[in-house]
Amino acid sequence: MIAVQDLRITFGKGTAIENKALQGVDLTVANGEFVTVIGSNGAGKSTLMNCLTGELIADSGSIVIGDQEVSRWNAAKRSRLVSRVFQDPLAGTCENLTIEENLALAHSRGTNRGFGRAINNYKRELFRERLSRLRLGLESRLEDKMGLLSGGQRQAVSLIMATLQPTKTLLLDEHTAALDPRMQAFVLELTHDLVEEEGMTTLMITHSMGQALQFGSRTVMLHEGQVVLDVSGQERSKMTIHDLVDMFAKVRGEQLDSDSLLLG
Amino acid sequence: MNIVSLMGAVELGLIFGLIALAVFLSFRVLDFPDLTIDGSFPLGAAVCATMIIGGSSPLLATLVAFIAGGIAGLVTAFLHLRFKIMNLLASILTMIALYSINLRIMGRPNLALITEDTILTPFLGLDIKMYLLKPLVAGVIVLVVALIVARFLNSDYGLSMRATGANQKMARAQGIDTNRTTYVGMALSNALVGLAGALFAQMNGFADITIGTGTIVIGLAALIAGEALFSTRGMLLAVLACIFGSVVYRLAIAFALKADAIGLQSSDLNLVTAVLVVIALVLPGAKNPLKNLMKRGK
Numbered sequence: 001m002i003a004v005q006d007l008r009i010t011f012g013k014g015t016a017i018e019n020k021a022l023q024g025v026d027l028t029v030a031n032g033e034f035v036t037v038i039g040s041n042g043a044g045k046s047t048l049m050n051c052l053t054g055e056l057i058a059d060s061g062s063i064v065i066g067d068q069e070v071s072r073w074n075a076a077k078r079s080r081l082v083s084r085v086f087q088d089p090l091a092g093t094c095e096n097l098t099i100e101e102n103l104a105l106a107h108s109r110g111t112n113r114g115f116g117r118a119i120n121n122y123k124r125e126l127f128r129e130r131l132s133r134l135r136l137g138l139e140s141r142l143e144d145k146m147g148l149l150s151g152g153q154r155q156a157v158s159l160i161m162a163t164l165q166p167t168k169t170l171l172l173d174e175h176t177a178a179l180d181p182r183m184q185a186f187v188l189e190l191t192h193d194l195v196e197e198e199g200m201t202t203l204m205i206t207h208s209m210g211q212a213l214q215f216g217s218r219t220v221m222l223h224e225g226q227v228v229l230d231v232s233g234q235e236r237s238k239m240t241i242h243d244l245v246d247m248f249a250k251v252r253g254e255q256l257d258s259d260s261l262l263l264g
Numbered sequence: 265m266n267i268v269s270l271m272g273a274v275e276l277g278l279i280f281g282l283i284a285l286a287v288f289l290s291f292r293v294l295d296f297p298d299l300t301i302d303g304s305f306p307l308g309a310a311v312c313a314t315m316i317i318g319g320s321s322p323l324l325a326t327l328v329a330f331i332a333g334g335i336a337g338l339v340t341a342f343l344h345l346r347f348k349i350m351n352l353l354a355s356i357l358t359m360i361a362l363y364s365i366n367l368r369i370m371g372r373p374n375l376a377l378i379t380e381d382t383i384l385t386p387f388l389g390l391d392i393k394m395y396l397l398k399p400l401v402a403g404v405i406v407l408v409v410a411l412i413v414a415r416f417l418n419s420d421y422g423l424s425m426r427a428t429g430a431n432q433k434m435a436r437a438q439g440i441d442t443n444r445t446t447y448v449g450m451a452l453s454n455a456l457v458g459l460a461g462a463l464f465a466q467m468n469g470f471a472d473i474t475i476g477t478g479t480i481v482i483g484l485a486a487l488i489a490g491e492a493l494f495s496t497r498g499m500l501l502a503v504l505a506c507i508f509g510s511v512v513y514r515l516a517i518a519f520a521l522k523a524d525a526i527g528l529q530s531s532d533l534n535l536v537t538a539v540l541v542v543i544a545l546v547l548p549g550a551k552n553p554l555k556n557l558m559k560r561g562k
Contacts, residue, residue, distance in 0.1 A: 053437065079439030092437070094430040097423075105427050108420050109439045115416065118423040161438075 002029040002169060002201060007051060007061035008225075021047040022058065023225035031168070034195055034202040034216030038209065038244075040252065044225040045205045046087075049173045052203070054078040065169055080110035083162035085175040089154040092161070095147030099138060099157065102146050103127045106161035130160050134190070152183030156190060163194050170195060172204040176211075188215065209241045209248070219244070223251050265522045268395045270515075275399040275467060277486075277514030278406045281507035282460035283479055284486035285413060288506050289453040291487070293417070294446060295429035296344075299355040299480050303362025304336040304454040306476035308461025310366045313375040313471035322383045326462040333458020336362060337450035345443050359476075366473055373473040375465075382466035398467050405463065406507060409456065414503040416452075422499075425449050478534040485537050486510035488544050 007025040012018050022044050029035050039045050050056040052063060054075035063071040065081045083106075086092040093102050104118045107126075124142060131139040134156050138149075146154065155175055162170055172191065176184040192215060195202050206212050212219050219236060221229035228251050231239060283301065290298035308329035315325035336358060343354035367373065387397055416422045427435040428445040435442050457479070465471040490509020496502040517536065521528050528536065 055433070055436070074441075075436040076439050076441045079437055084437050086433075086437075091431070092434055094427050094434060096430045097426060101423055101426075104420070104423060105435075105438045105440075108424070113420040113424050113440070115419040115421055118418055118420045 001031050001064070001066060002027070002052070002203065003062075003064040004028070004048075004052075005062045005064075007048070007058050007063065009047060009051060009056060009058045021225055022051065022061075024061070025222070025225065025227055027220065027227055029201055029203060029218075031201055032199045033218060034204070035218045035220055036212040036216045037203060037205045037220050037222060038207070038212045038248070039222035040248075043222040045222050046173060047225075048222065049084075049171055049203070049205060052078075052171055053082055053084050079167075081167055082169045082171060083109070083165070083167045084171045085155065085158045085162050085173065087174040087177050089151035089158070089178055092158040093146045093154050095145065098143050098145055099131075099149070100124060100127055100142040102157065103130075103161060103164065106164045109165045110167070111165075130164070131157070134160070150183075152179045152187060155179060155183075155187050159187065159190055159194055163198055163200070166198070168199075168201055170198075170200040170202045172202065174205050174207060177207060191215070209244045213239060213241060213244060221248065221251065265519065269518060269522070271395040271399050273514045273518035274511055275402050277511030278399060278402040278507065279460050279463050279467070280482055280486055280514065281406050281510035282409065282456045282463075283483035284490060284506035284510045285410060285503060286453040286456040286460075287480065287483035287487050288502065289413075289449055289456070291484075292502075293426050293429050294449045294453075296341075296446065296450065297352050297355070298337075298340060298450065298453065299352065300336055300340045300358045300362075300450075300454055301457050301480045301483060302476045302478070303359035303366070304333040304457040304476075305461040305464070305479045306366050306471070306473060307336055307362050307369075308333050308458030309465035309471035309475060310369045310375075310461075310473075311458070312462035313377055313465045314369050314371075316377060316380045316382065316466075317375060322381055322385065322466060326383060326459065326466070329462035330455045330459045333461065334451040334455035336458070337452070337454030338447060340454070341447045341450040345446060362476075363473070366476075370471060370473065375471045376469065377465060377471070378469040382469075383463075384466065402463060402467065409459070410503050410507050411500075413452075413456075414500040417499040417503070421445075421448075478537065481534070481537050481541055482513075485541050485544075486513045488541070489513040489516075 004025055004027045007022050009022045010018060010020045025044070025048060037045055047056065051058045054073055054077070058071060061071065062069060065078070068081065070078055070081065100119055104123060107123060127142060128139040136153055136156060138153065138157065149157065158175070176187050179187060188211065202216065204216065213236065218232035220227055229247055283305065286301060290296045311332045312325045312329040315328060316322055340355045340358040343349045343357060344351045349357070384397060384401060387401060392400065417426065424435065424440040425445040425448065427438065427440060428442045432442050464475065486509045487506055489512050490505035493512060494501065494505035494508060496505050517533060520526055520536065521530055521532070
């Protein structure tokens with residue numbers, strides 16, 4: 001479960017470039033729920049994600065993951081509860097390490113890293129089995145450097161890495177945005193299957209209205225650091241991309257109106 | 265060139281192999297350009313020589329030199345991590361401070377160890393000539409240390425340290441406390457340098473305040489030589505390449521200095537090294553390891 005309450009963060013407080021990125025976000029995601037998050041640039045999607053993972057510490061508000069209040073935990077500590085796939089394929093993996101070393105890093109997430117060998121036959125076998133489901137032939141390239149893989153392959157491996165340890169929460173930050181359409185479809189399908197299998201509580205940021213409705217069971221829209229739309233169930237299943245785009249425009253339009261009121 | 269100076273070059277190369285290993289750990293593994301080395305090398309020598317003259321056993325003195333070097337590395341890491349001082353500058357500050365500290369430890373700029381017991385003393389009974397014994401003892405110590413370091417880098421913890429240098433954000437997302445791995449890595453790196461200083465002092469029979477000058481550049485040169493000449497696929501090979509690169513580099517320098525035709529003298533070493541490193545930096549070619557190294561620096 002993820003429960004976010006009145007989360008606020010301001011960048012550059014008191015300066016000319018002050019930016020109230022989150023202005024009181026409230027969001028509760030039940031166990032096993034798959035929520036897609038949309039919103040325009042600067043709406044606070046990535047900031048919310050960074051607050052959840054601990055890359056950023058919010059100014060105020062509370063974050064509960066599972067049954068732990070984590071808002072003061074650092075990223076390393078939260079990694080026991082949360083796994084994450086980044087937007088940039090280069091960010092989520094180490095290109096200078098081999099595929100198996102990257103997987104080994106993820107395999108030891110949330111454990112005490114000791115002086116046992118990072119790679120052993122047991123782990124190799126596990127990695128091979130996990131990679132083989134990708135059907136990308138990566139299981140025979142364990143000792144290749146990560147940097148040799150394409151962006152799509154790296155994101156696929158990132159997903160495998162995110163599900164190696166039984167964390168219950170998965171955060172996806174536009175993880176297909178940098179991929180070509182074919183690879184996008186592949187990674188999304190893989191995401192869907194993995195989330196389904198592991199029953200993970202998932203938050204997926206996306207720029208695509210289509211993806212937002214197609215995947216998961218609930219869609220949330222952020223605007224100016226607040227949740228402005230939250231649809232699920234019947235209402236959502238009847239919704240078309242067109243409806244969503246309309247709502248998107250409406251939210252932004254209302255903003256325009258209030259701006260013009262202010263200016264008028 | 266005679267056998268004595270040849271073996272002398274090998275011995276120096278082995279000791280500086282530890283420096284190359286330290287440079288590998290800080291520059292390559294942690295992506296932390298660390299100049300503390302110029303101070304922690306004489307620190308190791310100073311601590312070791314002072315303790316031996318004070319009556320400590322050479323083994324204990326060497327161990328304390330190792331620890332002292334590690335503390336120097338911790339100070340640099342602390343300045344960088346705690347106070348956000350740029351890593352290069354943090355290491356220069358520690359290095360400068362160490363100059364005064366080293367003088368305090370020794371009480372004067374130079375200490376002689378010729379008449380004292382050293383780690384070589386137990387082996388003097390063996391019928392081995394001194395010029396062979398020194399590289400032999402240095403070789404055994406350095407190889408054992410190198411194997412331990414390689415094994416460490418292949419462990420779960422070592423891997424998390426490598427991830428820290430390769431991609432900090434990813435490392436944190438995988439639950440790695442990147443501050444802690446940086447502390448450990450910097451301590452280990454400079455502890456190796458402290459050990460090298462202690463070995464240097466005992467093998468050469470003196471500790472001197474000036475022996476640190478240019479240590480970092482020699483370490484870099486050895487690292488470049490190692491990576492250019494040997495395969496670095498896998499941690500064990502990369503670590504051994506540091507040691508062998510250092511020996512090859514020392515031999516090359518020794519030959520260059522001996523060749524009358526070139527007209528160099530031993531005091532030209534630092535100039536020659538600096539010129540070589542500059543050449544390595546500006547040489548075109550994608551396989552230029554140093555270029556990468558310098559570009560990756562933040």
